[in-house]
Amino acid sequence: MKKLLTGNEAVAQGAYEAGVTYAAAYPGTPSTEILETIAEYKQDIIAEWAPNEKVAMESAIGASIAGARALAAMKMVGVNVAADPLFSFAYAGVNGGMVLVTADDPSLHSSQNEQDNRQYAKFAKIAMIEPSDSQESKDMIKAAMEISEKFNTPILFRMTTRVCHSKSLVEIGERKEDSKKPYVRNLSQYDLVPAVSKRLRAELEKRLCKLSAFADETDLNYFEWNDAKIGIISSGVAYQYAKEVFGDKVSYLKLGFTYPLPAKKIKEFASRVEKLYVIEELEPYLEDQIKQMGITCIGKEKIPNMYELNPDIIAKALLDEENPLIQYDRSLVANRPPVLCAGCPHRGFFYELSKKKNVVMAGDIGCYALGGADPLNAKDLCICMGSAPSIGHGAQKIFNKFDENLRVVATIGDSTFFHTGINSIMNIAYNHSKTITVILDNRITGMTGHQDHPGTGFTLQGMPAKALPIEDVVRALGINYVRTVNPLKLAEIREALDWALALDEPSVIITRWPCVLKKQSPQDKEEFGDYWATCEIDTEECIGCKMCINTGCPALRFNREHEKAAIDPVQCVGCEVCLQVCPVNAIAKVGE
Amino acid sequence: MSDVKNILLVGVGGQGTILVSKILSNGLVNAGYDVKMSEIHGMAQRGGSVSTQVRYGKKVYSPIIGKGQADILVSFETMEALRWLEYLEPNGKVVVNNYQIPSAPILMGKQDYPEGVLELIKAKADTTVIRAAEIAEKLGNAKAMNVVLLGALVKAMKISYIDWEEVIKSSVKASAVGVNLLAFKAGMNVE
Ligand code: SF4
């Protein structure tokens, strides 16, 4: 049977068929759906959200050592968080097969940088596999498990946005049962004290030699012989783009196993074609190594090392071909940036914060990053996940030392708090900065599409769990001043911000209200009630002051002709934030 | 590859473009085509501009197309058609919803919603304009607007030999099948 699957769904199907019994991840676009899909195999696979990627990786390592086939999945920046255990586990090697999926994001569709994680395989000295579509994503996960066990190596499984999120046809197969290996206590493999690691360091080089030989044998790397005037070496989705442009007119060396590289096959291919192109997305990863073999090839001098590749770029770069386009005035088109949803619980908080003077706002990764845009404009910086309180801390220390009258407000989400924010807040308390941290607790991981975490009361596979009270955790970290407010009540936020700004000590404000898109649990309904309704504007009363528009809710409209505001009843959820800012009480809740 | 057809579906996050792409892809798979579909997730879900590409033919390699290559552009929102028009093959066809959603900069008064978009597009390409929102509202559910557009798209694709009703039945919630079948038919019957 064939099914239309995304690359992510195909990885999940492959994990199932390969007999994987443990999988963990922290959600991150474009990798999120891998674990969401694996979670559906409740009978056969334990699937978990970890609070961060390092924990996901370490849990999968534990499962592998115990003898199970294991998988960890993350977006590319997550591998930076998981890099510490990755590099050491490379020395130890696996018991049950172990695959780390990295989902890279060329063109930064939803990321802070564009790192090419193929470098990690070379850097950590582990085998790497790169699928180019959904069928390969499934097949190669199975191959990866075999290779991992055969060569005792963790595998870096490198996907990119277009492989993760594009759908193509996949042949569905059966699950391999009984993949569990016995656990054997082995200090000389798993206890990485210096004496052990020193010996394993040499083993690692021997393993790489064996893997190099294997790279030349495996049919994951194969020739497609056609006309030999032009030869193309490619991997991942770039191979599909190359096929789109050149079809069967040229010869290919398609690489699926990309670390270590198949030196013999590459040399043979190069010697049999007249002109050699290396077509790859982002960095000259293949090209550099091919050139190091002493082979002449054309790559990054023609094909950019920035942003996503596509067939057009290849056609233009290598064939000098361009499509005719419809000509029109593109400046007519207004921008359409993403915005906080109508009724988003973060909006009220940012609205109040943006009115405060002498405040530097350190932001973090999540929906609340959208609070940085007009009209809320409530963000000064944002670097990486979980960093707001620690970056805020460093800045606050300097402002104080140089007597600058600035206070740092660090904002972080609930999922992000559990990810690595805990450590950062601990540091604030320990090192005495009066940084104010605001934990925007929308009861879920919002941006990636609503995943549970240690604060929500449910696991990935729907088991009830203890919902960690953020307030208690923060107090335990050493913060004495903690307050929880309802972010839909602007007066409460104002008061809490004034309270925190007046303190000469660090404080934490928790804004607690569920994301409007969250599927409400019975506990949520009990705590937050059923507040869904709509608000309406009385056009007689409205004086057209636009105060409500400045809250940035996408349900609000302004009729310039009549100078009156209006509310789109389809989008409005009746959060009452706009109602609280109207100076003439023209807004009221209806249908209650 | 000339036997591959390219459909580009664009709109605003939350309008249901992905569901339509899914129904479309499933129908094409049932008809025996090789199909690839590509979408961008993430931030774009929060009211931003979104697009999905569906490519079908005997053998499809790339999941994405470049500018000037879409055979049909379906736009769920009026201005979005203009944003993506450069992706249309100069002889391609546009199906555009006469339905405006002002974006944040427009609401803030920083940019204007462009005037005369439909006229401009009509002057540049073979265009069908549909009031899908009104049609869906009359059928009792404004949200079914997306399936009205699917009907119009299928008509433009001239692939009526596929049993679309079956595909729709298996792709939407049981409670929504009725209105979606009506919406699809209404879309097929426009002009
Ligand atoms: S998804 Fe939730 S948290 Fe994110 S912008 Fe929308 S309402 Fe806010």
Ligand code: SF4
């Ligand atoms: S009550 Fe006002 S702010 Fe809240 S969702 Fe409705 S229009 Fe938006």
Ligand code: SF4
């Ligand atoms: S805040 Fe009140 S008076 Fe001002 S535009 Fe909005 S509804 Fe009208």
